[in-house]
Amino acid sequence: MDKYIQPLEEGKFYHIYNQGNNHENIFYNDKNYIYFMQKLDRYLSDYLEIYAFCLMPNHFHLLVRIKTIDELDNDAVGVVSLCAVILQ
Helix, strand or coil, X not given: CCCCCCCCCCCCEEEEEXXXXXXXXXXXXXXXXXXXXXXXXXXXXXXXXXXEEEEECCEEEEEEEECCHXXXXXXXXXHHHHHHHHHC
């Protein structure tokens, strides 16, 4: 496996951050922040818990914990299992 691509491990905490190209803004108004948080909730809340976040105009930080298999609902377990098979 590429040394720069590491799998996220269940039950572990991660500091996830990103910024715009050339430090350009990624959030331009309040609606952008709300949209971002709604997408995080919709697509990732089944797989992780957000403990803290900081959203700034040109970057963001998230402190998350990856849920364990026991914490996932049945649909999420199916997706995780499918991804594991595809990635093999």
